[in-house]
Amino acid sequence: MNELAIADRRSLRRKLSFWRWAAAAILVGVGLVLYAFSGWSEVTGRARQHVARVAVSGLIQDDQELVERLERIADNDSVKALIVKISSPGGTTYGGEVIYKAIRKVAAKKPVVSDVRTLAASAGYMIALAGDHIVAGETSITGSIGVIFQYPQVKALMDKLGVSLESIKSRPLKAEPSPFHPPSDEARAMIQAMIDDSYGWFVDLVAERRKIARPDALALADGRIFTGRQALKDRLVDTLGGDEEIRAFLASRNVPKSLPVVDWEAPRGNLPFGLGGVVSEWIKALGYDAFPAMKGLEKIGGEKLFLDGLVSVWQVE
Structure with missing residues (x-):
């Protein structure tokens, strides 16, 4: 290959590299424009009069972002x-x-409706209690009023393995309960007292919010679940239905049916609309997927969920 051909090939590579980077820059620019337009549309949608809607789904944790959204x-x-x-x-x-x-603070200023969909049990029902009006489907599942505390017990397994754990504590109830030995009577009493206290607060909440005598609320708070129809009979919900019934209640509180419903959603992360995945695929197509900085864009937002502390959750055993 002569020197002229080598020079032509090098020039072609430089041009190809330039256009690859230009295409990548254009793609990112389009994404940013879409993001800005989307954000502007969301802001303008919230600027006009509307009914806000937030979703509470999945396992409930201390969700600071949701609390701040409710404050806004x-x-x-x-x-x-x-x-x-x-x-x-x-x-x-x-x-x-x-x-x-946080929802009760909203209710102090404007009407709030709880919309029970497929399932609003235990802490989910606790949140539903914050609404001025609870609407459920006929086959929705709700209830499971109660508190549970669970921990593993691995002493039998350790005995089989011939492993033991020794500890020296300042007081007998320190670090109790432990998965490495059965709880003492004192430890069981401590845990039960803690559960009973939180459970009593939950029952009081049901009695207060649903205008039910405490003995009746206590009878309903035995951990059982209810269909929407059963919950209506026991006064745990107000109405069976869906969007129409929700808007009818709001109309009774002088909220016009003509107002649009705007979803106040959680931020989608740094790159919206799955743009991370789209950019990742385009980067691969352009031949730059080997760059470390370009890897893993499609994984943005993935987190594991852990539950700690006292739990109010419905689970099939």
Whole structure:
């Protein structure tokens, strides 16, 4: 190959590299424009009068972002009412408490409806109690009023392995309960007292919010679950239905049916609309997928969920 051919090939490579980077830059620019336009549309949608809707789904934890979102809804004069759409088996008791209190702060300023979808059990039902009105489907599942504390017990396994754990403690109840030995009577009493205290608070909440005598609320709070039809009979919900019944209640609170419902969703992360995955695929197509900085874009937002502390959750045993 002569020197002229080598020079031509090098020039072609430089041009190809330039256009690859130009295409990547254009793609990112288009993504940023779409993001800005989307964000602007969301802001303008929230600027006009509307009914806000938030979703509470999956396992409930201490969700600071949701609490802050509810605070913004409470302070936004353009929001005339709030719909809380719930589809959750429950979660941590504290997580339910925090969200419940945040919704009650909204309810102090504007009407709130709890929309029970497939499932609003335990801490999910606790959150539903924050609404001024609870709407459920006929076959929705709700209830499971109670508190549970679980921990593993691995002493039998350790005995089989010939392993033991020794500990020296300042007081007998320190670090109890332990998975490495059965709890003492004192430790069991401590745990039960803690559960009973949180359970009593939950029952009081049901009695207060549903206008049910405490003995009746206590009878309903035996951990059982209810269909929407059963819950209506026992006064745990107000109405069976869906969007039509929700808007009818809001209309009774002087919220016009003509107002649009705007979903106040959690931020999607740094790259919206799955743009991380799209950019990743384009990067591969352009031949730059080997760069470390370009790897893993499609994994943005993935997190594992762990539950700690007292739990108010419905689970099949």
